[in-house]
Amino acid sequence: MVIVELRKLLGLPTAWAGLILGTLAAPALVLVNAPAMRRAIAEGRDVTDLGYQNLGIGLLGAMILGVVIVSSEYTRTGDDVPGARQLTATLMAQPRRMRLFAAKGAALVLVTAAQGALTAVLTVALTRAVHGTSVAPWSAGRITGAVLYWVLLALMAYAITLAARNGVVTLTLLIVNASVVSVSYLLTKVTGLAAYLPDLVGAHMFLRGGPDERIPPVTAGLIMTAWVAAMLAGAAVLFHRRDA
Amino acid sequence: MITIDRVGKTKGRRTILRDVSFEARPGRVTGFLGPNGAGKTSTIRILLGLDRPGGGRALVDGRPYAAISRPLTVVGALLDGSGAHRARSARAHLRWVAASNGIAGRRVDEVLEIVGLTDDASRRTGRFSLGMSRRLGLAAALLGDPPVLVLDEPVNGLDPGGIRWMRSFLRDSAGQGRTVLLSSHLMGELAEIADDVVVIDKGAVVAQGTLAxxxxDHATLEDAFFALTGSERSW
Incomplete structure (x- = not known):
């Protein structure tokens, strides 16, 4: 079942867009930023998070995958038949919804974990190549943290999309928040508690520097996992109960 | 054998189905007849586990659909559209559907051949015409060579040749001992192929039995239908 879901996901062009974007964005950013970053380092910039900071951009790919694995089920299959969706074929092939829910989640975890590991290693290696090995030390813990962050964000996108039954809501919510204006970040200016919002707290798993209050990586991981688990549980209940 | 047993369904305050009961038996074509919005599709979706009934049971060979392992080898269903993501080719769609139920990959080419889509198998389904989508949907329904066929308005979107083909296909399927349940609002069409008829109107079964x-005493099934539903101009 997981293999079928992997096959369905990887058969979609939009999934590959997410994969390619997610894998290449962070390493590309290292190269693009290289000249400016060299100057900043020469001026004494804090390099604690160099290499790891750029990983943030790649999570867009993980989010896209989390959205696409669900939105592809709810997209209309043709213009002439309004109600027809792939979900009908999926549920007729696999009517046990909780198993389907788990299989989709597992397929998503596999793809984003593989992608996240590849990107994290690539990005850190490239940073070391560009800026010298003195910065961005290899850290299995931080790379694991980044991959976990990645996977959890993908699962979050999966849960929200399943609850909303289309990808637009999720993409708006997560991508705007992650890249254009971070509402969560702005909220931290209002209350320190906002640092515990799911998208922000997770970053503490692999970032060490920054002006904000520090949350230990393991605590951060546990808090984000709890958030995502709650969202998944909510989505599962809705998916189980609702008419397809 | 399909058993619909006192199935009810409400959406909001609207009653969609009220105590719907009937059976579709092996070796026979059972026509499920009713105007648009009468509850045909809702009944079929409940039978296939896509929608939940408010009450009652819908069973295939005594089991709810969700309790059947590898359901596509037991029930083949055709609903609106093909169920294929528009970015996928017909073959890619059928391959994952086959894999999901442990059906051999070579069966994909067989069903493409049966429905006459072999030449279009590599095209993206988003570019398919309505008729081609229907044929792809039918191909998916046939993948598991199931003893039970459930078809919702199967001739919608088919050209005259396709309608004729569908008619003989369904008759042959029943002839081979399969259970065939098809819904339609086309009375003339149904009268041509059904052995048994279930008439539904406003969410309730108003008549059922053999076609005859x-x-x-009415001249045609159509006359009987309007006499039963008393709705000469439901639109």
Whole structure:
């Protein structure tokens, strides 16, 4: 079942867009930023998070995958038949919804974990190549943290999309928040508690520097996992109960 | 054998189905007849586990659909559209559907051949015409060579040749001992192929029996239908 879901996901062009974007964005950013970053380092910039900071951009790919694995089920299959969706074929092939829910989640975890590991290693290696090995030390813990962050964000996108039954809501919510204006970040200016919002707290798993209050990586991981688990549980209940 | 047993369904305050009961038996074509919005599709979706009934049971060979392992080898269903993501080719769609139920990959080419889509198998389904989508949907329904066929308005979107083909295909399927349940609002069409008829109107079964039994003293099934539903101009 997981293999079928992997096959369905990887058969979609939009999934590959997410994969390619997610894998290449962070390493590309290292190269693009290289000249400016060299100057900043020469001026004494804090390099604690160099290499790891750029990983943030790649999570867009993980989010896209989390959205696409669900939105592809709810997209209309043709213009002439309004109600027809792939979900009908999926549920007729696999009517046990909780198993389907788990299989989709597992397929998503596999793809984003593989992608996240590849990107994290690539990005850190490239940073070391560009800026010298003195910065961005290899850290299995931080790379694991980044991959976990990645996977959890993908699962979050999966849960929200399943609850909303289309990808637009999720993409708006997560991508705007992650890249254009971070509402969560702005909220931290209002209350320190906002640092515990799911998208922000997770970053503490692999970032060490920054002006904000520090949350230990393991605590951060546990808090984000709890958030995502709650969202998944909510989505599962809705998916189980609702008419397809 | 399909058993619909006192199935009810409400959406909001609207009653969609009220105590719907009937059976579709092996070796026979059972026509499920009713105007648009009468509850045909809702009944079929409940039978296939896509929608939940408010009450009652819908069973295939005594089991709810969700309790059947590898359901596509037991029930083949055709609903609106093909169920294929528009970015996928017909073959890619059928391959994952086959894999999901442990059906051999070579069966994909067989069903493409049966429905006459072999030449279009590599095209993206988003570019398919309505008729081609229907044929792809039918191909998916046939993948598991199931003893039970459930088809919702199967001739919608088919050209005259396709309608004729569908008619003989369904008759042959019943002839081979399969259970065939098809819904339609086309009375003339149904009268041509059904052995048994279930008439539904406003969410309730108003008549059921053999085609001759339901037609009764009326000249045609259509006359009987309007006499039963008393709705000459439901639109």
């Amino acid at each position: 039994g339901v037609t009764g």
